[in-house]
Amino acid sequence: MKISWGVKITMLYVGFVLLIGTMVVASTHQHFDLVSDTYYSDEIKYQDVINAGKNQSTLSQPIGVHANAQAVSIELPAELQGKQLAGTIHFYSPVHAAWDKEMPLNTVNGDVEVSRAVLQKTHYTVKIELEADGKKYYQESGLDLSK
Structure with a gap:
């Protein structure tokens, strides 16, 4: 059976419509x-991050920023140890927003310990914002907890 060119064009058109619909x-x-x-307002304030x-x-x-089986440890440089610090640690997951965690920076002997129980087994970008002696500091580090 030979199919006419009009039927071929119709089949092509219907196939295209089904593809786009899918x-x-x-x-x-x-x-x-x-x-x-708050993406747009954050972008306006990005010079502070720089x-x-x-x-x-x-x-x-x-x-x-290091991880072991029980916790993620954040080690501050010698210049910041023993000082009054204020800041936050943000574990940003590019996979799912519900996996993001943000917590205050609470130091013990200049180090911070975060239990792995509150984190998912995924890749995180650890965003550390802190202030010491009126000077602000910011660092981003990659952390792979999927292993």
Whole structure:
């Protein structure tokens, strides 16, 4: 049986419409999270983050972020140990916004311990913001807990 060119064009058109319809339905089931709920206001204040990052680079060594089986430890440089610190630690998960954790910076002998029980087994970007002696510091570090 020979198919005429009009039927071929109709089949092609119907196939294209079905393909586009399938893609639209699939895209409506996709879950997208913004990096931050206040993304635009955060962008306006980003110069403060740049300045804090420059301050952090003046320290003798970067802030250390290490993980073991029980906890994630954050080691502060010698210049910051023993000082009154205020700040936050943000564990940002690019996979799912519900896995993000933000906690205050509470130091014990210049180190911070965060239990792995509150974190998921995924890759995190650890964003550390702190202030010591009126000077702000900021550092981002990668942390892979998926292993």
